[in-house]
Every structure is written in C-alpha cells, then in structure tokens.
Amino acid sequence: MSEEPRLTPVADNVYAWIQPDGGWCLNNSGVVVGGDGAIVVDTAATVARAERLRAQVDAVAPGSARTLVNTHFHGDHTFGNAVFGPEAAIVAHAGTREEMAATGLALTGLWPDVEWGSVQLALPTVTYEERMTLHLGERRAELIHVGPAHTRNDTVVWLPEERVLFTGDVVLPGCTPFVLMGTVAGSLRALDELRALDPRTVIGGHGPVAGGEAFDATEAYLRWVQDLAAAGVARGLTALETARTADLGAYAALTDPERLVGNLHRARAELEDGELARPLDVAGIFQEMVEFNGGQLMTCRA
Template sequence: MSWDDGNPYVDELAEGVYAYVQPVGGWMVNNCGTIVDGSGSAVLVDTTSTERRNRAVLAEVSKVSRGAPRAVVNTHHHPDHTYGNGFLPRETLVIGHEKCRDEVLAAGLEATRVITTPDYGDLTLRPPEMTFTDRLTLHLEGFPVELRHVGRAHTSNDVIVWLPDQRVLFAGDLAFAGGQPFLLEGSVAGFRSAIAQMRALEPEVLAPGHGPVCRGEEVGVLLDDLDAYVAYVAEVAEQSYAAGLTPLEAARANRDNRFSGWAETERFVGNLHRAYSELAGNPVDTRLTVPSVWPDMVEFHGGPIGCLA
C-alpha cells in the first residue's frame, strides 16, 4: 500500500454513510466520516486539524445533509481528529470517551508547538461535552450507531464507530492504511486486542483514520498486516531490550524490514519506546508524550519530519 498525493475526496460507504478521505495522509492529515439518517441530519466522525481543512469538510457535509450536524464523535483525543471541534456550530454535540475529554484538556494546543509548519487558523479548544466509559448507542432515524471503547490501544481512549445494519466500521487511528500505526500513547498488547475486536465484527467496509477505505477482502488483509506489524514491534523490542539497546539504536539496527515501505517510518522509534516501557514493568497507563520522543523520531527520520496539513 502507498499514499496517493491527490486531493481530498468523498467515498460513499453505504447509503447515507460517507468517508471524507485526505489522501496525502501523514501527520495532522486524517480522514473523517459523515452519517446521514432518514431525517437528513448528520453525525460526524472526527474533525481535522486546521481551519481550512475543517471548512472543506463542512462544505462537503452540507451537500448531503440538512442543517447543522447533530453531533460529532471523536474517535480519540489526537489533535488531527479534534482541533476542528471548535469550528463546528455550538448546537453540534461533541461526543467522546471520558478519557478523550481529559486528554484534550491536558494537551491543549501543545501539538501546534511540536508540528509548527501548518497554518492552523483560529483554533479554539473544544473537548467532548458528552462522555461515556464503555459503550454508547446513538439511535438515529432508521438505524443505530454503536460507539465502542476498545481499551488502551493507539491511545487510552480509542473508540470505534460501528454501523451494524450497514456493516461499516469507522476505525479511527486503530487502522492506518499505508502508514505505520502509532502506539506511543497506547499499548502494544492493547493494539492487538483492538485489532481482534474489529476483526470479530466482520465489517464489510472499514474507514481507517488515515489512508484509503478498505472493502471486502481488503479489510482482512489490512487488519492482518497491522497485527503483523505490532507483533514485529514486540519482537524487536524484546530482543533489543534484552541486548541493552536504546529504542533509537534498536530502530536503526532493524531499519530494513517488511514494513519499511509504509509511510511515517519514524513511528517505529516511538512504538519501541512504548514497548520498552511495558517490558520494564511500568504500569500500562504510564504517560509517554510525543514531545518527549520527537527528537529520537527526527533523528531516525534523518531530519525534520514533514507535515502537509
């Protein structure tokens, strides 16, 4: 799989269900979703990172729905999925896991000081206003939308958006199609558990947080590849930790691997930091932040990490 450098586009996943795909992918450039029910009102899945990009998303939403979006579901707290909350109408309810709210408030606008190249616009922090701990079902006109917390995986607060009638799954950043997933703020074992939970649903269509939509057999291939990647990270970490290598040294020693063609290879270093923390016996909720490992990631990358947001 590889990234496409084209413009954002809308992919209809089922009747009234759409993915807004930003093919450039990468840091701060994510996918969003729109679910339109029988009344014509919309529920969004995530926002994006800059004012310009969110204006473009809302323009597309207005073409397929009526009135202001009823709600937006944040699949997790990362800024590419939540910074756009502040550009939504006040009557649009922001929904997320309870830890998503905590993390949005804790992080603030920190990402703008780490990834400095984008023009973010006039950002206003807006955390979820309705939170839940395990599951929440939105009963739209004509069908349900299930929100499921899958445990600590990509972050502490990952939520999948499952439409059982349509067999459509919005996976957030539990699925990167074409790019390396990021486990730094989550859990190695937890990410594999989340993959198993998604596989058990047997979705016919999967919209990842980054990369193109997968359909049919592509869904299983993507989940298998992601699981194999996380297993590889765990294997490298175990061997390298025992050998006394740092995460950066371990990444360098294993730079050439079957996943090195995926985008954002610098995440390999961050993922090893998380795996090392788990091997050291630290609690699963030990906080590891992007700013704390960013220098290692930049060094592994070989220079400044680009962002096209």
C-alpha cells in the same frame, strides 16, 4: 496543500472523507446521514481543512443536526470541532475529554509552520464510558470504547446494519501504526475485538478505505515491533539504535516509518513491567524520531 481530500461513499448515505496521503495530521473522517441528522466521525487538524469537511457535510446532508464523534484526543481528529459551531453536539469517551482538556493545542507547537488557522478548542459536550448508541432515523451507530490501544481511551464507531467500521487511529491502513501514547499489547487486544465485529468496510484514522485485512497487517507490524524490542534489549541497544539497525522490509513503504522509534519505546516499557499506556516522555521520543529521520522534522502536510 497535498492531494484534495475526497468524500467516498462506502454505503447508502455513509461516506469516508479521506485525506491523502494519510501522513502526519492528514486524518480521515466519517459522515453518516439519516433521519434529519448527520454524524461526523472526527473533524480535522486545521481550520481550513475542517471548513472543507463541513462544506462536504453540508452538500450531502443540508440543514441536518450535527453530532460530532471524537475517536480520541489527538488534535488532527479534534481541532476542527469548533468549525461546526455551538449547535453541534460533540460526543467522546469521558477519558478523551479529559485528555483533550489537558493537552490543549500542544500539537500546533510541534509543527509551527502549518497554517493551523485560529483553532478554538471545543471539548466534548456528551461523554460515555463503555458503549453508546446514536440513532439517526432508522439508522444506528454504536460507539464502542476499546483499548487502551492507540491512546488510553479510543472509540470506534460501528454501523451494524451496514457493517461499516470507523476505527480512529487504532487501525491506520497503509500507514505506520503509532502506539507511543497508547499500548502495543492493548492494541493487539483491541484488534481482536474489532475483528469479532466482522466488518465489510474498515475506515482507519488515516489512509485509504480498507477491509478486514487491515487488522492482519496491523497485528503483524505490532508483533514485529514486540520481537524487535525484545531483541534490542537483549543486545543492549537503545530504542533509537534498535530502530536504526532494524531491517524494515516492507514496512519501510508505509507512511511515517519513523514512528518505529516511538513504538519501540512503548514496547520496551511494556516488557519492563507489563503496565499498559503509562506516561512516557513523548516530547523526548519525538526528538528521537527526528534523529531517526537524519535531523529532519517529520513531514506534516496539513
């Protein structure tokens, strides 16, 4: 296992559970404690990692009623739901629940060597459409539907008093953004909405604790992808050829740079017809990301 996940205080009784280095399936969670309850924003990919998260929640909020929030359907954020037991309510956007049910445990097939444990899919028990407020004693957590952005249905969790924002994978500080299953243009719109909240602290779906500068970095990358996609189309290149001949510059230092291939496919689809987040051949495009990596499967340290 890579470096130990750690629970980092970001406000009074508010924590970010950070799993270094934030690469494939090493997601972050949030823990918000108040009244007799605790909100856990996203779980983890494997049973072992979710059990460690649950132990950390037990340590800072013993005996509390648990409300899980799933920011989107991806397994690294949701497979650990069942570890919190049937007594935990699981809240998500209605579309996220549908996507989770449709996708099931498919992610485990992508990295068969990962020790997933006996993952049980636990679907959201409470769904919402636009906004929802969770109350923990005096504390308030707002669930806001943004996007389509990273997926068709993304939720961010906003603590207005503490000005702490959990973004899910709409923002990935220090990591390569990934919009293959979402949209470039929609992500840019979502970033504007998040910026307007004016958070003091931003916890992305992966990567270290950040601030508002993470919005600017994400926007700059996505606009670069849009320009690169258009230039590649103009030169008659495929998405993979465009990625291979691109100068990644500083973006090469972000985790998982091969995501560029998926991001270019998405940007090109949007150039064609302007439609956001329409289904693409995800499995085929993952294969191209492997080709970009010289035939090596992307590294997943979960």
